[in-house]
């Protein structure tokens with residue numbers, strides 16, 4: 001049986017923890033073929049982001065055109081769109097319907113300095129084409145212009161973002177400092193619902209947002225509806241975080257275990 005194809009559009013992370021590297025690892029773990037469009041090259045390790053090098057928009061659109069003219073892309077995930085110009089060019093492709101089952105993780109914090117305001121405006125052009133939008137609380141706050149803090153805020157924010165076009169919105173709460181649960185709020189088909197899972201207190205969570213969004217895209221490609229894809233991805237990322245809890249890869253926040261490697265005894 002041949003694998004389903006999922007396209008990820010985002011940044012290369014030199015530490016391998018998040019971005020395209022996490023996305024491709026997630027897709028491989030889920031037995032899918034990942035195509036990838038590089039929008040930025042990020043020089044970073046587990047401790048800090050040293051620099052972000054946006055790729056020229058022509059480089060991004062050439063990769064995208066080449067993939068779309070040949071591969072049978074069943075779902076698409078976006079991560080870093082580093083400049084408003086690149087985001088607008090990708091939005092134009094979305095408008096043609098060429099990017100099915102579209103999961104958008106609006107990574108705003110890694111964007112080039114000064115690009116944030118223009119990027120937020122560019123996201124307005126993207127939102128109408130989105131199947132599932134997966135901002136964390138900070139990203140939701142930036143997109144909406146008000147501070148999203150409590151679970152009640154998350155529910156209100158999800159509804160407001162959904163009114164701008166996405167069929168489903170998940171606001172992730174992985175950054176809640178306290179509490180024994182990792183709470184996300186999902187808005188779909190007119191109602192908000194809380195998703196709870198045990199909060200894992202490991203040191204390694206890098207790439208959890210990227211892994212979550214890519215797993216959603218993979219499940220959409222496999223035929224799940226959005227709420228089912230989101231619930232499944234939440235279980236997957238929780239297991240990946242838990243399995244990497246004791247890893248010491250680098251001195252900071254390290255990668256997570258999409259493959260269940262920790263459960264293997266190979267040395």
Ligand SMILES: Nc1ncnc2c1ncn2[C@@H]1O[C@H](COP(=O)(O)OP(=O)(O)O)[C@@H](O)[C@H]1O
Nearest residue numbers: 136172173174175182198199200208209212237
């Ligand atoms: N420590 C944790 N334990 C369990 N689940 C977590 C933890 N941290 C994040 N998650 C889950 O991982 C997914 C990604 O969330 P989050 O970390 O908020 O994304 P981002 O990396 O974009 O900030 C969410 O489903 C969230 O609930």
Ligand SMILES: Cc1ncc(COP(=O)(O)O)c(N)n1
Nearest residue numbers: 011013019079207208209210
């Ligand atoms: C290259 C790169 N660096 C960081 C992130 C954010 O990742 P996450 O959403 O998992 O925190 C990303 N999507 N891409």
